[in-house]
Amino acid sequence: MKICIIGTGYVGLVAGTCLADMGNEVICIDSNIEKVEQLKKGFVPIYEPGLEELIKYNVEENRLGFSTDLQAAVKKAQVCFIAVGTPESEDGSADLRAVIEVAKEIALAMNDYKVIVNKSTVPVGTAQKVAEVIKANTEYDFDVVSNPEFLKQGAAVSDFLSPDRVVIGSNSLRATAIMEELYSSFLKTENRVIIMDVKSAEMTKYTANAFLATKISFINEIANLCEKIGADIEMVRAGITTDKRIGNQFLFPGIGYGGSCFPKDVKALINIANQFDFSASVLEGVDKVNRNQKTLFLNKILEFFGGDISGKTFAIWGLAFKPKTNDMREAPAITIINELLRRGAKIQAFDPKAMPMAEAIFQDKITYAQNAYDALNNADALLLLTEWNEFRRPDFDKVKESLKSPVIFDGRNQYDRDELSAHGIEYFCIGRNATPENTYITV
Numbered sequence: 001m002k003i004c005i006i007g008t009g010y011v012g013l014v015a016g017t018c019l020a021d022m023g024n025e026v027i028c029i030d031s032n033i034e035k036v037e038q039l040k041k042g043f044v045p046i047y048e049p050g051l052e053e054l055i056k057y058n059v060e061e062n063r064l065g066f067s068t069d070l071q072a073a074v075k076k077a078q079v080c081f082i083a084v085g086t087p088e089s090e091d092g093s094a095d096l097r098a099v100i101e102v103a104k105e106i107a108l109a110m111n112d113y114k115v116i117v118n119k120s121t122v123p124v125g126t127a128q129k130v131a132e133v134i135k136a137n138t139e140y141d142f143d144v145v146s147n148p149e150f151l152k153q154g155a156a157v158s159d160f161l162s163p164d165r166v167v168i169g170s171n172s173l174r175a176t177a178i179m180e181e182l183y184s185s186f187l188k189t190e191n192r193v194i195i196m197d198v199k200s201a202e203m204t205k206y207t208a209n210a211f212l213a214t215k216i217s218f219i220n221e222i223a224n225l226c227e228k229i230g231a232d233i234e235m236v237r238a239g240i241t242t243d244k245r246i247g248n249q250f251l252f253p254g255i256g257y258g259g260s261c262f263p264k265d266v267k268a269l270i271n272i273a274n275q276f277d278f279s280a281s282v283l284e285g286v287d288k289v290n291r292n293q294k295t296l297f298l299n300k301i302l303e304f305f306g307g308d309i310s311g312k313t314f315a316i317w318g319l320a321f322k323p324k325t326n327d328m329r330e331a332p333a334i335t336i337i338n339e340l341l342r343r344g345a346k347i348q349a350f351d352p353k354a355m356p357m358a359e360a361i362f363q364d365k366i367t368y369a370q371n372a373y374d375a376l377n378n379a380d381a382l383l384l385l386t387e388w389n390e391f392r393r394p395d396f397d398k399v400k401e402s403l404k405s406p407v408i409f410d411g412r413n414q415y416d417r418d419e420l421s422a423h424g425i426e427y428f429c430i431g432r433n434a435t436p437e438n439t440y441i442t443v
């Protein structure tokens with residue numbers, strides 16, 4: 001099939017590449033000329049495991065190309081995906097300007113029947129708006145389909161190639177058949193395509209993200225309570241996650257969720273609810289707990305240093321909003337570093353993939369280390385903010401030697417308190433203030 005993807009970001013680039021890998025002819029369009037030029041030269045602007053190799057292979061096979069020429073790409077394509085950003089507006093609603101602009105451009109380029117697929121995360125009713133804009137600008141037949149994307153950054157390629165499910169919101173049999181054909185190659189062993197009406201598909205995406213965010217805020221709230229009452233969240237977690245109804249995924253306490261999706265999608269869903277005079281109390285709580293989680297972590301650091309951190313140096317391990325990505329959008333590290341800087345502290349940071357992103361954000365306000373141990377040099381404390389695998393089993397003797405004072409604030413509960421204590425390192429984490437006498441539980 002001939003496909004064009006408009007918006008070549010995390011979603012568009014991965015979707016376009018994977019669709020090309022299944023034998024389709026794909027052109028990825030972006031309005032960012034520099035990005036397109038880089039991609040044409042073989043430079044991949046984002047880090048996703050396996051993506052660079054897959055792009056190279058499909059470009060060589062002439063199935064994948066990059067361009068800024070939306071008109072030409074739309075004319076050639078049978079299916080046009082919209083995968084532009086839908087960032088948060090000031091009032092928390094999703095900013096749909098790019099989606100609507102692209103819809104109009106597609107309409108003006110149409111030369112035949114097309115399926116217009118909305119892959120961006122958009123509020124209920126957006127497909128209808130897109131259809132109205134297209135109808136007002138073309139005489140050709142078309143259908144607008146909602147096909148929300150569920151890939152996880154850090155595992156985006158494998159998620160796209162073998163999705164848990166593919167949701168297609170369509171009110172047209174013709175468009176549904178084309179979409180089913182397109183996705184059939186990804187779902188050879190088991191058909192997990194779920195066809196539904198457009199509004200339900202749009203709502204499904206927000207519901208999925210809001211539920212995942214809720215799990216994180218829930219376990220964080222319980223972790224905070226554990227700290228107060230002297231229980232250990234890791235024990236509590238082990239005790240609940242064996243219940244199949246609860247499950248063991250996405251229930252890790254930490255410094256809160258970040259990234260380009262959960263924060264904005266939770267707020268967008270609250271905004272949608274408000275538009276219908278509906279109070280989304282659970283989601284408001286989810287957002288509040290998440291924002292507070294970073295403050296609680298900062299408070300632990302402040303308390304340890306007697307309320308004054310000016311002139312102190314902090315080593316930071318991990319800047320990306322999660323491991324295996326270079327994405328720092330809404331990363332907890334940004335809030336935490338900015339607050340430490342505001343209070344007069346110095347920062348020595350290291351992340352395996354997000355250093356260029358960090359430099360664009362902080363410029364010369366922080367020091368960029370060459371590697372994890374380099375960041376520790378003479379620092380007053382180590383802060384673990386992203387749980388990259390390479391931070392999991394450091395040489396604690398080396399850590400202790402490099403730090404000015406041996407203390408670790410672990411925002412991701414990665415380390416064993418007893419092990420650190422044996423190394424003479426003070427250790428603070430999330431929800432584990434239990435006294436030694438009540439931690440003799442084996443899991």
Ligand code: NAD
Nearest residue numbers: 007008009010011030031032083084085086098120121149
């Ligand atoms: P992104 O910011 O990485 O990419 C968006 C791209 O669209 C950018 O390259 C931008 O230059 C381009 N663009 C903007 N306006 C354009 C226009 N008028 N014409 C052509 N190109 C234009 O965003 P993303 O993370 O890929 O997210 C895209 C959408 O997918 C969002 O709605 C997001 O919520 C949703 N989504 C994201 C993820 C994720 O993990 N990042 C997962 C599922 C869904």
